[in-house]
Amino acid sequence: MRISQLAERSTVPIATIKYYLREGLLHEGELTSATQARYDESHVQRLRLVRALIASGGLSVARARAVIEQLDGPHEHVGEVLGIAQGSVTPLPNANVDVSRATDLIKKWGWRIDPGDTASVTALAVALDGLDAAGFDLPDGALDHYVAHMADIAETEVAGIPTESVDAAVRYVVLGTVLVEPLLLALRRLAQQDASARRFLLD
Amino acid sequence: MRISQLAERSTVPIATIKYYLREGLLHEGELTSATQARYDESHVQRLRLVRALIASGGLSVARARAVIEQLDGPHEHVGEVLGIAQGSVTPLPNANVDVSRATDLIKKWGWRIDPGDTASVTALAVALDGLDAAGFDLPDGALDHYVAHMADIAETEVAGIPTESVDAAVRYVVLGTVLVEPLLLALRRLAQQDASARRFLLD
Numbered sequence: 302m303r304i305s306q307l308a309e310r311s312t313v314p315i316a317t318i319k320y321y322l323r324e325g326l327l328h329e330g331e332l333t334s335a336t337q338a339r340y341d342e343s344h345v346q347r348l349r350l351v352r353a354l355i356a357s358g359g360l361s362v363a364r365a366r367a368v369i370e371q372l373d374g375p376h377e378h379v380g381e382v383l384g385i386a387q388g389s390v391t392p393l394p395n396a397n398v399d400v401s402r403a404t405d406l407i408k409k410w411g412w413r414i415d416p417g418d419t420a421s422v423t424a425l426a427v428a429l430d431g432l433d434a435a436g437f438d439l440p441d442g443a444l445d446h447y448v449a450h451m452a453d454i455a456e457t458e459v460a461g462i463p464t465e466s467v468d469a470a471v472r473y474v475v476l477g478t479v480l481v482e483p484l485l486l487a488l489r490r491l492a493q494q495d496a497s498a499r500r501f502l503l504d
Numbered sequence: 505m506r507i508s509q510l511a512e513r514s515t516v517p518i519a520t521i522k523y524y525l526r527e528g529l530l531h532e533g534e535l536t537s538a539t540q541a542r543y544d545e546s547h548v549q550r551l552r553l554v555r556a557l558i559a560s561g562g563l564s565v566a567r568a569r570a571v572i573e574q575l576d577g578p579h580e581h582v583g584e585v586l587g588i589a590q591g592s593v594t595p596l597p598n599a600n601v602d603v604s605r606a607t608d609l610i611k612k613w614g615w616r617i618d619p620g621d622t623a624s625v626t627a628l629a630v631a632l633d634g635l636d637a638a639g640f641d642l643p644d645g646a647l648d649h650y651v652a653h654m655a656d657i658a659e660t661e662v663a664g665i666p667t668e669s670v671d672a673a674v675r676y677v678v679l680g681t682v683l684v685e686p687l688l689l690a691l692r693r694l695a696q697q698d699a700s701a702r703r704f705l706l707d
Contacts, residue, residue: 349637357634383700387693412698421693428687431560434552437679440664447684447691450653455695459703461643476640478696481650482689484631488650489688490590490624490681492658495615497586500662 311348384415514551561682
């Protein structure tokens with residue numbers, strides 16, 4: 302199909318498609334003349350994925366490209382996939398953050414963490430520092446409660462990682478990391494509204 | 505204290521403090537001359553809160569100001585606090601999103617949602633659309649599993665809302681919404697690493 306048809310099929314404007322081509326988010330089409338290229342179903346699928354990463358996952362173009370490279374790249378071990386996937390979507394850690402409390406908590410919970418992944422440990426440290434700095438004390442037991450819920454969610458998610466091919470595993474892990482985060486946050490807010498309505502409204 | 509001491513106490517650079525003053529994120533100090541002002545402990549606390557919202561909560565300056573205005577503003581009903589708080593930190597809904605599937609699911613779960621809050625419903629719709637667009641099928645039962653966990657988390661959080669004063673409730677809800685989100689996401693990623701290490705590494 303021509304680029305105009307690709308735009309129609311994917312509902313992505315032509316100018317945006319050209320931008321994604323320049324930025325390496327979309328593979329080139331097959332040249333049919335010096336100025337025209339032919340696109341196929343793989344381009345439609347890829348455009349939908351890119352839109353999902355940017356619009357729903359909230360990724361920048363650079364971060365979306367890192368994710369796409371993960372999905373396209375060669376992979377060897379399912380066990381290594383998670384660290385690579387999380388690394389590709391997590392900002393580089395800020396070296397000024399003290400991670401000792403986060404590290405102690407992780408040890409206390411008995412979690413085995415990829416030693417190469419400092420980004421997620423830093424993210425935990427930043428989150429805890431943010432609560433402190435704002436003077437927001439979590440109620441007693443709240444952190445353990447969050448930990449127990451997230452551990453159960455993660456256990457189920459990891460048990461669902463497909464093992465028939467490394468590519469399928471990478472796809473599941475990368476997209477599960479990026480695209481399930483906004484789902485969980487939306488569900489929490491809606492569930493809070495429901496709980497609040499039941500607690501505070503008397504009709 | 506003078507602005508230089510405020511910078512030292514809060515570890516926020518003077519230029520940033522002046523920027524926050526101009527942007528209304530920080531209240532003015534007491535003028536001691538035409539060019540100098542005196543700051544007190546309330547400025548130190550406020551600066552820490554602003555830094556937490558921006559650095560840990562990931563809010564823009566405009567969004568952080570909306571949150572601050574919520575915290576400072578007059579409040580009447582604890583029951584209304586949650587919708588206002590979530591509204592102040594959630595981007596305006598994109599009118600192009602079809603929310604019918606999200607609305608049907610919320611009805612199926614029996615959740616009572618603030619009818620004025622279309623932002624959270626839209627966020628759910630965008631998250632579900634993103635999974636579809638990326639061709640990522642949640643495993644059977646996964647959505648119900650997420651819903652059950654988030655409902656339990658929200659139930660506990662709402663039960664912890666302080667009721668002795670509306671101001672305390674607002675503070676708890678606003679900061680709990682903004683600052684607990686990064687905590688939950690960091691915990692999920694770390695828990696995934698632990699689950700992955702137990703599943704795929706054999707040492």
